[in-house]
Amino acid sequence: MCGISGIAGENWDANLLYSMTKFQSHRGPDNEGHFINTNQTIGLGHTRLSIIDLTESANCPMSDNSGNITVVFNGEIYNYLELKQELTNYSFQTTGDTEVILASYIKWGEKCVEKFIGMFSFAIWDESKNMLFCSRDRLGIKPFFYHLNNNTLYFASEIKALLACNIPSKPNWKQWSTYLTTGYYDHSEDTFFEDIQTLPGGHNLIYRQNHIRIYPYWELQESTEDPDSSLGDYSEELKYLISDSIKLHMRSDVPVSVNLSGGLDSGILATLIDSLNMSRPMTTFTSAFADPNYDESTLIPKLGLKNFNHITHITNASSIPKLTDELLWFQEAPFGGIPTLAYYDLHKTIHNNANKVSMEGQGFDELFAGYKYVQPYHYADIVTEHGWDGLEKRVPSPSLSDSTKTQVRSILRNDWRPQNQDSTEHLQAKCLSKEISQLDNQFAGFNRPFTKYLDNILYQDLIHTKLPRVLRMNDKLSMASGIELRVPFLDHRIVEFAFRLPNHLKIQNGQGKFILRHMAQPSLPKTLTSQQKISVVTPQTPWLKKELKSWVLDIINSSSFKTRGLFDHKMIESTYAHFQNVEQYNSFFVWQWINTELWFQKFIDTKPLQTS
Numbered sequence: 001m002c003g004i005s006g007i008a009g010e011n012w013d014a015n016l017l018y019s020m021t022k023f024q025s026h027r028g029p030d031n032e033g034h035f036i037n038t039n040q041t042i043g044l045g046h047t048r049l050s051i052i053d054l055t056e057s058a059n060c061p062m063s064d065n066s067g068n069i070t071v072v073f074n075g076e077i078y079n080y081l082e083l084k085q086e087l088t089n090y091s092f093q094t095t096g097d098t099e100v101i102l103a104s105y106i107k108w109g110e111k112c113v114e115k116f117i118g119m120f121s122f123a124i125w126d127e128s129k130n131m132l133f134c135s136r137d138r139l140g141i142k143p144f145f146y147h148l149n150n151n152t153l154y155f156a157s158e159i160k161a162l163l164a165c166n167i168p169s170k171p172n173w174k175q176w177s178t179y180l181t182t183g184y185y186d187h188s189e190d191t192f193f194e195d196i197q198t199l200p201g202g203h204n205l206i207y208r209q210n211h212i213r214i215y216p217y218w219e220l221q222e223s224t225e226d227p228d229s230s231l232g233d234y235s236e237e238l239k240y241l242i243s244d245s246i247k248l249h250m251r252s253d254v255p256v257s258v259n260l261s262g263g264l265d266s267g268i269l270a271t272l273i274d275s276l277n278m279s280r281p282m283t284t285f286t287s288a289f290a291d292p293n294y295d296e297s298t299l300i301p302k303l304g305l306k307n308f309n310h311i312t313h314i315t316n317a318s319s320i321p322k323l324t325d326e327l328l329w330f331q332e333a334p335f336g337g338i339p340t341l342a343y344y345d346l347h348k349t350i351h352n353n354a355n356k357v358s359m360e361g362q363g364f365d366e367l368f369a370g371y372k373y374v375q376p377y378h379y380a381d382i383v384t385e386h387g388w389d390g391l392e393k394r395v396p397s398p399s400l401s402d403s404t405k406t407q408v409r410s411i412l413r414n415d416w417r418p419q420n421q422d423s424t425e426h427l428q429a430k431c432l433s434k435e436i437s438q439l440d441n442q443f444a445g446f447n448r449p450f451t452k453y454l455d456n457i458l459y460q461d462l463i464h465t466k467l468p469r470v471l472r473m474n475d476k477l478s479m480a481s482g483i484e485l486r487v488p489f490l491d492h493r494i495v496e497f498a499f500r501l502p503n504h505l506k507i508q509n510g511q512g513k514f515i516l517r518h519m520a521q522p523s524l525p526k527t528l529t530s531q532q533k534i535s536v537v538t539p540q541t542p543w544l545k546k547e548l549k550s551w552v553l554d555i556i557n558s559s560s561f562k563t564r565g566l567f568d569h570k571m572i573e574s575t576y577a578h579f580q581n582v583e584q585y586n587s588f589f590v591w592q593w594i595n596t597e598l599w600f601q602k603f604i605d606t607k608p609l610q611t612s
Contacts, residue, residue: 002060003027003479004072005045005161006123008132008207009152014043020154020161021045026330027074027157027479035061035070035125042125042132046072049482051357052080052253053096064102065091068127071105073098074157075120075142076486078248083115105133110204113217117248117491121199123155132207138218138492139462140201141471147196151210158476159196159332169603170194180428180566180592185334186469187446192333192599201468218492220459222450223500234505235519238497245491246272249359256357257350258308259485260284262299264516264528265361265370269488271523273359274305283355286312287346294539302525313349315342317539317547324594328602330480334595335473337588338540344477351481358478362470363489366461367498369454369512374461375399376407377453378507383408384453399510411453427589431571454503462495541587545580552576552590560605561597 003024007017014036021032028047035044046060063070077083080097083104090103097118104112105124110133119141123134134155136144146155147167154165163169172194179185179192189197199205202218246269250256258273260266270284284305286297297312315323315338323341350358365371369378379400382391391408392400446464448456461467471487478485498506501515508514517529544552555561556576562569572593579585 002049002072002074003047003157003161004060004074004121004123005156006072006132007043007152007154007165008041008125009150009210010041012040012043012152014040016165017043017045019164020156021047023160023164024156024158026482029482031056031059033059033061035063035072037125037127041130044070044072044123044125049356049479049484050254051076051484052251053094053098054253055094058094058096058098060098062094062098062102064099064106065093069102069105070125070127071098071102071122073101073120073122075118075122075137076251076484077101077116077118077120078245078251079115079117081251110206111217113204117245117493119487119490121157130208132205134199134205134207135217136199136201136203138202139471139490139495140198140468141475141487141490143472143475144199144205145191145196146199146205148212149195153207153212158330159191159193160329162196163193163603167196168194171600171604172196176566176596179334180432180596182425183588183592184465186472187464193603201463220449220463220496220499222455225500225502231505231515231518234501235515238494238501238515239519241491241494241497242268242489243272245488245494246359247276248491249486249488250276252357254356255282255354256359256486257283257285257353257355259346259350259358259360260286260300260310261361262286262296262303263361264513264520264524265364265489267303267361267524267528268364268516268520269359269361270303270305270308271520274307275523278307281307281309283309283311283353285346285350285353285355285358286310287342288312288314289342289539290314290316291539294537296537299528302528304525311349311353313346315345317543319345320543320548321551324598325602327477327480328595328598330476331473332476332603333472334592334599336469337591338538338543340473340477342538343474344480347478347481347483347485350483356482357484357486359486359488360474361489362474362487363467363494364513364516366458366467367489367495368501368514368516369458369503369506371461371512374454374457375507375510375512376404376411377457378503379404379408380411380453381503383412396510427575427586428592431567431575431589431593433565433568450499452503454506455499459499540591541585544587544590549580552594555594555597558597560601561593564597564600566596567593 005020024047028049030050031048033046044061048059060072061070077097077100080100083100087103092099104115113135119137121136121142121144125132143157145159147162154162156162172190172192175190175192189200191198203214203216206213258270260270288295288297327344379391382394446460450456474485505515520529556572
């Protein structure tokens with residue numbers, strides 16, 4: 001786990017490459033290295049967090065035995081030991097996974113990435129072909145940002161490394177307009193900075209002779225259901241895939257910990273790890289708040305774990321302004337509010353307890369329909385196939401309220417459409433100033449590669465709207481503390497399984513993740529396997545009303561906020577006053593104001609990384 005950077009082209013300053021690694025030192029505090037070829041057409045930089053093969057010989061940039069092929073690598077190839085058995089013609093000098101990438105590229109070329117099980121972004125310079133080959137893992141767990149200008153390509157794990165190359169720090173107004181009017185972010189190749197893009201997950205990038213080519217190497221596809229497979233068959237296959245992924249993700253030469261919430265998904269993760277014959281106890285880390293109404297850590301003792309030591313970290317309201325200022329620097333984009341800040345705070349505790357690797361149970365909600373709002377899409381599929389009478393017979397009446405039926409009719413009438421689940425468009429439309437509302441903020445619908453409504457909404461969450469922003473936020477907040485965060489449930493084999501699983505095994509009796517509940521029944525308490533999905537519970541709304549009120553007012557009453565031209569300040573004042581006086585209210589739009597203003601202050605007003 002590391003930070004990678006590079007410059008490909010002609011007539012570039014080597015000092016820029018050194019600046020790039022400097023601004024990513026938090027991602028890899030254990031070692032820093034650089035590679036520049038003889039005619040300076042390529043420069044590669046690397047900061048290393050040592051996880052597998054801790055020796056100096058495993059540092060990057062790493063070249064193959066011939067010296068013609070050099071790689072910088074961020075992430076883990078979890079099946080590197082299995083791949084080594086297929087690479088017997090290569091003479092390995094290290095025991096880690098980085099050299100396996102080199103050997104795989106030599107044997108299979110660009111198709112080597114199809115062999116990898118892991119999370120990764122890497123860049124390989126092939127001197128014999130005068131070519132740069134870059135790749136990002138299938139779901140985009142590890143970041144890869146780039147900028148192309150005057151036939152020179154710049155790339156890095158974080159945007160601040162690109163800004164250190166004197167790339168202008170300008171807002172991407174199209175992206176900001178989309179975020180403020182729809183709530184979408186991390187949904188496309190665009191970033192919040194003009195002319196800085198992200199390589200999509202599951203894509204390769206080739207740079208050769210001043211030309212860039214980007215193409216996919218992995219895509220989810222429609223598959224037919226197996227009529228001979230039963231619930232038991234599918235459950236057994238899923239348990240094998242999850243167990244195998246966890247075993248691969250446990251590979252490390254440093255201790256591995258688990259981030260535990262007390263919910264179904266992290267419960268499955270912890271209990272399966274607990275069933276392994278571990279030589280020493282592992283540590284679990286849980287984020288919590290002092291108010292018991294927002295403390296999920298009370299659920300953890302119900303799991304009955306035997307081989308874990310438990311540490312709970314409390315985040316207080318008084319720490320939020322400082323944490324926000326810190327985290328925005330690392331995130332480089334809007335992020336998800338108090339839950340994200342608390343998770344960032346937790347990773348500081350993980351670091352202080354000398355842990356370099358942690359695992360979390362991210363991904364099952366997007367894969368197995370854990371969110372309540374996706375259920376009407378499944379019901380729309382049933383109506384399409386069996387009619388309304390068929391829906392009444394197959395779905396229990398409590399799940400078919402009038403509002404649910406209205407949602408189903410809307411989905412059918414509009415033939416599926418992307419929806420903003422945060423429901424903040426109407427609020428921001430009132431608050432946005434005339435200037436930004438006149439921008440081109442039309443947002444085209446996402447692609448829908450499947451025939452079923454439920455598959456398409458799950459695909460949207462997985463590829464465009466929900467998971468990408470979570471992965472970006474979690475990578476940045478964990479790496480800010482030098483922590484490698486692993487996500488075993490996003491093994492691409494599990495993802496592919498989920499999209500060939502019959503949808504009635506995802507949703508039954510008004511509950512999502514049906515097959516997971518069935519699979520986990522023998523090992524988890526019934527209260528956990530039967531309970532409805534619980535959203536992440538945090539005190540964000542009450543804190544923004546009370547404990548953090550003065551902080552919010554300082555931001556929205558600042559001269560920079562008033563004169564920035566993004567919001568109608570009088571409408572902001574009245575909307576926030578109304579927010580103070582209602583019993584239940586969505587606070588996402590307030591967090592948008594905070595995110596937006598503080599981002600502009602940090603990256604546009606001060607331009608801290610411009611060196612000339």
